[in-house]
Amino acid sequence: MPEFEPLYTTTSAESIGRFVAHHYVLSEPLACRMVNRGFNDVYLVTTASGDRYVFRLSHHRARGAADVRTETDFLAHLARCGVPVAAAVPARDGNLFVRGEAAEGRREGVLFPAIDGRMPDVASxxxxxxxxxxxxxxxxxxxxxxxxxxxxxxxxxxxxxxxxxxxxxxxxxxxxxxxxxxxxxxxxxxxxxxxxxxxxxxxxxxxxxxxxxxxxxxxxxxxxxxxxxxxxxxxxxxxxxxxxxxxxxxxxxxxxxxxxxxxxxxxxxxxxxxxxxxxxxxxxxxxxxxxxxxxxxxxxxxxxxxxxxxxxxxxxxxxxxxxxxxxxxxxxxxxxxxx
Incomplete structure (x- = not known):
């Protein structure tokens, strides 16, 4: 039994790559690197064929559990309506999100296609x-x-x-x-x-x-x-x-x-x-x-x-x-x- 109880752990890019490969149908091998650690942890996943995806691992927040089911369902609805959004990529089982165990407890993950284009300019x-x-x-x-x-x-x-x-x-x-x-x-x-x-x-x-x-x-x-x-x-x-x-x-x-x-x-x-x-x-x-x-x-x-x-x-x-x-x-x- 560890003496120290974790509030939050940073998941390695290598383990995220293995997790994504297990849950999603992508051309392997996968390259994975962390791009942001903050309110959520975000990783860039690149497939063997050069396709790029973003995997977001939800953080535990004071407001409550991440509502990934409603979020991904709403995104799917927006995409069907022709709204320009990054909708979730279905996992092998057809679900739009996945769950994995971290040291501090269960966390939800969603895979999105990486969006082409530039970041908006603040004054534009x-x-x-x-x-x-x-x-x-x-x-x-x-x-x-x-x-x-x-x-x-x-x-x-x-x-x-x-x-x-x-x-x-x-x-x-x-x-x-x-x-x-x-x-x-x-x-x-x-x-x-x-x-x-x-x-x-x-x-x-x-x-x-x-x-x-x-x-x-x-x-x-x-x-x-x-x-x-x-x-x-x-x-x-x-x-x-x-x-x-x-x-x-x-x-x-x-x-x-x-x-x-x-x-x-x-x-x-x-x-x-x-x-x-x-x-x-x-x-x-x-x-x-x-x-x-x-x-x-x-x-x-x-x-x-x-x-x-x-x-x-x-x-x-x-x-x-x-x-x-x-x-x-x-x-x-x-x-x-x-x-």
């Missing part, structure tokens, strides 16, 4: 437009999707309240006191969203920040990384892109407008959902803080200490962005408000 308006088009196509296809017993519902409990609890727990652990500010801003944000009428729900991508895509030769954005997906607020799916362009000191307003234009070229955005997206920026920021806080036992408290330094952004967004929008809505015009 054309890349942002392409992301908006594909997200709109995802939402169009989602209208005919009926998931069977999904694990996640992207509501305020999942996106805001539980992440806040993880942040507060970390703050207590490291002796950081925000004077109740986070609770107050979250309460105001939740109350504001709950008071909004007519907000649409859809099956969300959940993490459409602009980089979970590759831009093909024709300029089309092909989406991947749906492991945060689930049924939830459409406004949240829009807000993730807005947050990505205006958080952490970024000022890519033109890219946000191009994203909205791309989305609207496929399907409309209601006034309620567009306005709500700005409130959901705070929700997204708290969600990320909660995700990071939940990893402190594995990463240590110092790498995630940044989450205790977010008051300026949250206060600024709430006061300047949301306050300005409420004022403009009251007087009947949007004026020159940027986002």
């Amino acid at each position: 308006q054309s890349d942002a437009h392409a992301n908006g088009v594909t997200l709109a196509r995802v939402h169009d296809a989602a209208m005919s999707y009926q998931p069977e017993a999904p694990l996640y519902r992207l509501d305020l409990d999942h996106l805001l309240h539980r992440p806040l609890a993880r942040v507060e727990n970390l703050c207590r652990t490291i002796g950081s006191d925000d004077g109740g500010f986070l609770q107050e801003v979250c309460a105001r944000t939740a109350a504001g969203i709950e008071a909004m009428q007519g907000l649409a729900w859809t099956h969300c991508h959940g993490d459409c920040h602009g980089f979970n895509a590759r831009i093909g030769a024709a300029g089309e954005a092909v989406f991947f990384d749906f492991d945060d997906s689930g049924r939830g607020y459409l406004a949240y799916d829009l807000a993730v892109f807005l947050w990505a362009k205006l958080s952490f000191g970024r000022r890519f307003h033109a890219a946000w407008h191009a994203f909205v234009d791309g989305y609207r070229s496929v399907r409309p955005i209601s006034a309620a959902d567009f306005e709500a997206a700005h409130a959901f920026v705070i929700v997204r920021h708290i969600w990320l803080m909660g995700e990071q806080a939940s990893r402190s036992r594995e990463w240590g408290s110092e790498p995630v200490r940044w989450i205790t330094q977010q008051r300026e952004f949250l206060e600024g967004w709430e006061a300047q962005q949301l306050g300005a929008r409420l004022m403009s809505l009251t007087d009947g015009s949007m004026g020159d408000f940027e986002p």
Whole structure:
């Protein structure tokens, strides 16, 4: 019996190669290398014939088990609808995901075809437009999707309240006191969203920040990384892109407008959902803080200490962005408000 209990183990590329060869029909021998270790572990698998695949090994997260069954089923539905996505490759037994035993417990794996194309540019308006088009196509296809017993519902409990609890727990652990500010801003944000009428729900991508895509030769954005997906607020799916362009000191307003234009070229955005997206920026920021806080036992408290330094952004967004929008809505015009 080992004296030390693992929280998380990094699986060698060699063992992943053997695992993939056992579970999938691919031309061998396989070459495998790790490309990313983070919220999930990602490996590039190259077959003897030169075909390239990405194998993703799900991480254990505080939010619960990875919902790979719903994720891969939704991707298959999107692919059937002609939406440009990286859908899961079926295993030998026909299943769209596999499971394997690690030292810390069972982990789920999914094999995807590697996507050709380049990484989007953070400030590119054309890349942002392409992301908006594909997200709109995802939402169009989602209208005919009926998931069977999904694990996640992207509501305020999942996106805001539980992440806040993880942040507060970390703050207590490291002796950081925000004077109740986070609770107050979250309460105001939740109350504001709950008071909004007519907000649409859809099956969300959940993490459409602009980089979970590759831009093909024709300029089309092909989406991947749906492991945060689930049924939830459409406004949240829009807000993730807005947050990505205006958080952490970024000022890519033109890219946000191009994203909205791309989305609207496929399907409309209601006034309620567009306005709500700005409130959901705070929700997204708290969600990320909660995700990071939940990893402190594995990463240590110092790498995630940044989450205790977010008051300026949250206060600024709430006061300047949301306050300005409420004022403009009251007087009947949007004026020159940027986002």
